[in-house]
Amino acid sequence: MKLSATLTQAATPLGIFRYRSFAFVWSSTALVGMGTQMESAVLGWFMLTLTDSPFLVGAIAGARMAMNFLAIFAGAIIDLVPRNWILTTVEFVMGAMGFLMLGLILTGWLEVWHIFAITLFMGMIRLFQMPTAQSLVADTLPTERLSNGAAFNTIAMNLAMLVGPVVGGVLFKAFGPQGAYLAIASLYLVSGMMAMGIGRTQARRAPSTESVIRTVGQGLRYALGNQVIWAVLAIAVIINLAGWTLHTSLAPIFARDVLGTDSVGLGLMLFAFGSGALAGSMSWAMVPSIRNAGRLLIVAVFMWHATILLFSLSHWFYLSLAILVLVGASFASTQALILTLLLRATQAEFRGRVMSLRSFAILAYSFGTLGAGALAGIWGAPAAAQVVGITGIALLVILAALTPKLRQA
Helix, strand or coil: CCHHHHHHHHHHHHHHHHHHHHHHHHHHHHHHHHHHHHHHHHHHHHHHHHHHCHHHHHHHHHCCHHHHHHHHHHHHHHCCCCHHHHHHHHHHHHHHHHHHHHHHHHHHCHHHHHHHHHHHHHHHHHHHHHHHHHHHHHHHCHHHHHHHHHHHHHHHHHHHHHHHHHHHHHHHHHHHHHHHHHHHHHHCCCCCCHHHHCCCCCEEEEEECCCCCEEEHHHHHHHHHHHHHHHHHHCCCCCCCCHHHHHHHHHHHHHHHHHCCCCHHHHHHHHHHHHHHHHHHHHCCCCCCCCCHHHHHHHHHHHHHHHHHHCCCCCCHHHHHHHHHHHHHHHHHHHHHHHHHHHCCHHHEEEEEEEHHHHHHHHHHHHHHHHHHHHHHHHHHHHHHHHHHHHHHHHHHHHHHHHHHHHCC
């Protein structure tokens, strides 16, 4: 009876935190995600108030992802070096860079090129953070709990998305960029401390005698040889080219120019988006084992871009908040299903490389956000969002028609 009760407790969704190393992975992900979401909101608003340029707002958002072409090399290193060591080091470096930005602000030495330089370097460092943390989800859990782990990983990121922008917007208004960056840098450092609690995992690694270039080539051949993996990675390209631009580079422009609000209003917009994202990810976390994940992913991506089109038509602040909840729920569903499919389809020794290809796909965001920022500067934010929504749906329909194994996964 006691054994039965124990097994029942472990089988519940929250029972996943009985795995100690996973609990530290989750805590680290939540904290670094909080800092990242605060930085995203603060950086966009800071650049807009500093330069009054929608194009530079889009450019700085793109700069955060511009180094993602190096992700395939990061993945090879992640598969060669203990992942818990990588995560700890990366998050401490992120904290140090946050304090560097704070120091430049406080001394009055900060210039626009400094912001771009630090942002580019931080983007390169984050190439290691996300795929390492996602690989550790699978490294620290048994196979039957992978879908729960993927959903809870998405919950951690969406909790950060819910709280981070609001806190960042309030801190920026109350204490300026220096107050916001003090909080951001501190969160990065604490996330590194959490990562120190992750034990050495037993997942298989590529032999240490392999060169990085050879390891990269093996990973590329592996991903291209599996239709489910490359199709999911193609969807990652689509959403970064299109859907992601709304709640990042376009959000500050909508807040000021369309909805007539300030940094606190921007924080509330991103809070609404985060609320929907949190609700969506928590719903998936309650599902013991996700079936037909490929078809569900296609539906989620379609709904994401359809709600973006709906948002582009609203000029009323509170209606826009309501629509952003739906956008967020579709976004979270997409993220959870992408991670579930990749973790299920990938062998342990290739996880770092496949997850880094997922990060490589984010390179499309740099092009998407530059294009969206330019369109917003020429035609306005609503027209830019409409182009984003239509582009995402069109590319998704083409991909779904070409990948039958994804529809069956």
